[in-house]
Amino acid sequence: xxxxxxxxxxxxxxxxxxxxxxxxxxxxxxxxxxxxxxxxxxxxxxxxxxxxxxxxxxxxxxxxxxxxxxxxxxxxxxxxxxxxxxxxxxxxxxxxxxxxxxxxxxxxxxxxxxxxxxxxxxxxxxxxxxxxxxxxxxxxxxxxxxxxxxxxxxxxxxxxxxxxxxxxxxxxxxxxxxxxxxxxxxxxxxxxxxxxxxxxxxxxxxxxxxxxxxxxxxxxxxxxxxxxxxxxxxxxxxxxxxxxxxxxxxxxxxxxxxxxxxxxxxxxxxxxxxxxxxxxxxxxxxxxxxxxxxxxxxxxxxxxxxxxxxxxxxxxxxxxxxxxxxxxxxxxxxxxxxxxxxx
Amino acid sequence: xxxxxxxxxxxxxxxxxxxxxxxxxxxxxxxxxxxxxxxxxxxxxxxxxxxxxxxxxxxxxxxxxxxxxxxxxxxxxxxxxxxxxxxxxxxxxxxxxxxxxxxxxxxxxxxxxxxxxxxxxxxxxxxxxxxxxxxxxxxxxxxxxxxxxxxxxxxxxxxxxxxxxxxxxxxxxxxxxxxxxxxxxxxxxxxxxxxxxxxxxxxxxxxxxxxxxxxxxxxxxxxxxxxxxxxxxxxxxxxxxxxxxxxxxxxxxxxxxxxxxxxxxxxxxxxxxxxxxxxxxxxxxxxxxxx
Numbered sequence: 001x002x003x004x005x006x007x008x009x010x011x012x013x014x015x016x017x018x019x020x021x022x023x024x025x026x027x028x029x030x031x032x033x034x035x036x037x038x039x040x041x042x043x044x045x046x047x048x049x050x051x052x053x054x055x056x057x058x059x060x061x062x063x064x065x066x067x068x069x070x071x072x073x074x075x076x077x078x079x080x081x082x083x084x085x086x087x088x089x090x091x092x093x094x095x096x097x098x099x100x101x102x103x104x105x106x107x108x109x110x111x112x113x114x115x116x117x118x119x120x121x122x123x124x125x126x127x128x129x130x131x132x133x134x135x136x137x138x139x140x141x142x143x144x145x146x147x148x149x150x151x152x153x154x155x156x157x158x159x160x161x162x163x164x165x166x167x168x169x170x171x172x173x174x175x176x177x178x179x180x181x182x183x184x185x186x187x188x189x190x191x192x193x194x195x196x197x198x199x200x201x202x203x204x205x206x207x208x209x210x211x212x213x214x215x216x217x218x219x220x221x222x223x224x225x226x227x228x229x230x231x232x233x234x235x236x237x238x239x240x241x242x243x244x245x246x247x248x249x250x251x252x253x254x255x256x257x258x259x260x261x262x263x264x265x266x267x268x269x270x271x272x273x274x275x276x277x278x279x280x281x282x283x284x285x286x287x288x289x290x291x292x293x294x295x296x297x298x299x300x301x302x303x304x305x306x307x308x309x310x311x312x313x314x315x316x317x318x319x320x321x322x323x324x325x326x327x328x329x330x331x332x333x334x335x336x337x338x339x340x341x342x343x
Numbered sequence: 344x345x346x347x348x349x350x351x352x353x354x355x356x357x358x359x360x361x362x363x364x365x366x367x368x369x370x371x372x373x374x375x376x377x378x379x380x381x382x383x384x385x386x387x388x389x390x391x392x393x394x395x396x397x398x399x400x401x402x403x404x405x406x407x408x409x410x411x412x413x414x415x416x417x418x419x420x421x422x423x424x425x426x427x428x429x430x431x432x433x434x435x436x437x438x439x440x441x442x443x444x445x446x447x448x449x450x451x452x453x454x455x456x457x458x459x460x461x462x463x464x465x466x467x468x469x470x471x472x473x474x475x476x477x478x479x480x481x482x483x484x485x486x487x488x489x490x491x492x493x494x495x496x497x498x499x500x501x502x503x504x505x506x507x508x509x510x511x512x513x514x515x516x517x518x519x520x521x522x523x524x525x526x527x528x529x530x531x532x533x534x535x536x537x538x539x540x541x542x543x544x545x546x547x548x549x550x551x552x553x554x555x556x557x558x559x560x561x562x563x564x565x566x567x568x569x570x571x572x573x574x575x576x577x578x579x580x581x582x583x584x585x586x587x588x589x590x591x592x593x594x595x596x597x598x599x600x601x602x603x604x605x606x607x608x609x610x611x612x613x614x615x616x617x618x619x620x621x622x623x624x625x626x627x628x629x630x631x632x633x634x
Contacts, residue, residue: 189572189580197600199551199571206525227552234522248509248518258431272514273427334522338480
């Protein structure tokens with residue numbers, strides 16, 4: 001299986017060189033997980049061995065498992081921003097469709113912007129979150145080549161953002177909270193997208209999101225890429241998974257502009273302060289959702305459950321506020337960003 | 344609200360002075376023909392041969408836009424400098440210092456109020472010469488201040504945009520200026536005040552994808568480059584040759600993204616007319632906007 005070479009998005013992709021694939025089941029390991037990969041391969045080999053000394057093998061497996069978990073814990077406790085970029089773009093992290101599949105009952109996809117077309121880079125619809133009717137909108141990258149192409153790798157065209165606006169307005173009319181899931185390298189930089197007003201579509205999407213008289217909870221589940229992310233990100237609560245990233249520009253593009261060298265993407269990743277931990281400290285996001293050991297990609301179900309729990313924890317407070325109050329508070333929240341509270 | 348009372352009265356004449364003496368020749372950046380600098384200035388930096396609109400400084404915009412060039416600049420609120428302690432090949436604080444010395448501007452947006460066609464108006468002008476007119480916290484603050492001043496004066500807000508996009512050195516704080524400036528536009532909307540955008544060459548990135556595309560009326564100067572992604576990024580991504588005139592003002596007009604393309608010389612009259620028509624409730628004093 002090829003590594004997720006598309007991670008970088010436009011102007012990116014330099015990290016793909018650092019991917020290493022080990023034949024451990026279908027699991028893809030990152031370069032800094034090399035020792036863990038070796039241990040897990042050994043464990044696999046031992047499992048397939050049979051012999052009279054079976055008990056010793058079981059002991060050895062237990063010992064190695066403990067060792068590999070310890071190594072994962074150590075590595076993931078101190079991921080560098082550059083490593084976080086790799087984890088956030090990991091091909092095996094759960095995607096928006098999987099979050100919807102688990103967290104939303106009776107999910108009913110709604111399609112089209114009623115103006116031009118249907119953009120599958122943005123998926124959305126109505127359903128129930130813990131019995132509460134909600135509107136769900138998110139960018140979807142797709143998971144294998146065919147579906148990635150179908151979803152344009154999660155890079156939306158104006159139709160995607162206009163569909164999002166339509167669904168946000170629908171949510172407002174019917175008093176349904178809006179849950180957004182963000183995982184995109186950015187908005188699609190194509191001729192067609194520009195011809196149909198990509199900038200206007202994003203601007204209007206932010207505008208509509210800020211005006212929705214219902215609770216809006218935005219969650220960055222993988223990569224939050226610039227304008228394409230903020231189009232769905234002006235929420236009452238903005239949450240990030242522990243190893244997700246959120247950035248004004250991809251570290252690769254930033255490095256090639258400011259350092260004139262895309263290979264310095266790791267330096268750019270550090271300088272940009274794009275980790276959940278940095279952004280919480282800057283008061284630009286509200287909550288970090290812990291990921292399972294070794295990242296969401298190792299235990300997608302646990303990651304999805306954690307996101308569900310966080311949404312469930314944030315919703316009651318927001319549901320107690322009137323639509324007008326929600327809009328006023330949301331506007332105030334974004335109106336002060338960059339003025340104060342920065343440490 | 345001290346920034347509203349601490350007016351700075353600029354000497355327009357002094358600000359307009361440039362280093363190049365009037366009797367020198369220069370070349371049009373589009374048609375390469377020789378132009379006498381004096382003629383170029385008199386002609387609002389528009390090439391007399393091909394009509395190409397060259398860049399304008401903040402001071403020139405204010406001078407050309409307000410009646411008789413008379414306006415009052417406002418002091419803008421100070422913001423946290425270099426919140427990320429950003430350093431690329433140069434420290435961001437040093438870059439800001441150098442840019443300030445070079446451009447004699449504080450930041451990439453300046454705000455003034457005065458009269459246009461006899462109507463009160465607040466005008467915000469973006470300075471492309473200041474770190475490519477990029478949007479950081481200071482620009483957000485300036486735009487919010489301009490909107491607040493307009494609301495206080497029950498005047499319309501006119502913004503001249505020119506931007507390379509986000510201020511990368513401010514990271515996510517820069518991205519958050521997109522919703523922030525959008526809230527400022529919503530405040531004007533709630534107050535029933537016209538918000539007019541004049542797009543100038545070039546306007547791209549996060550600025551286009553926020554306040555620059557949310558005007559009640561969208562005007563562009565001729566041939567201005569306007570888009571979300573820059574042409575080079577698009578070319579690299581789709582690996583196709585870009586169509587003729589792609590992302591230019593006339594292309595956006597054809598695609599329904601703006602209301603009109605207006606020559607620089609005609610802008611003050613057009614702005615005055617639009618303000619007179621749209622802001623009629625303020626002129627007729629007792630009528631209040633529907634809440």
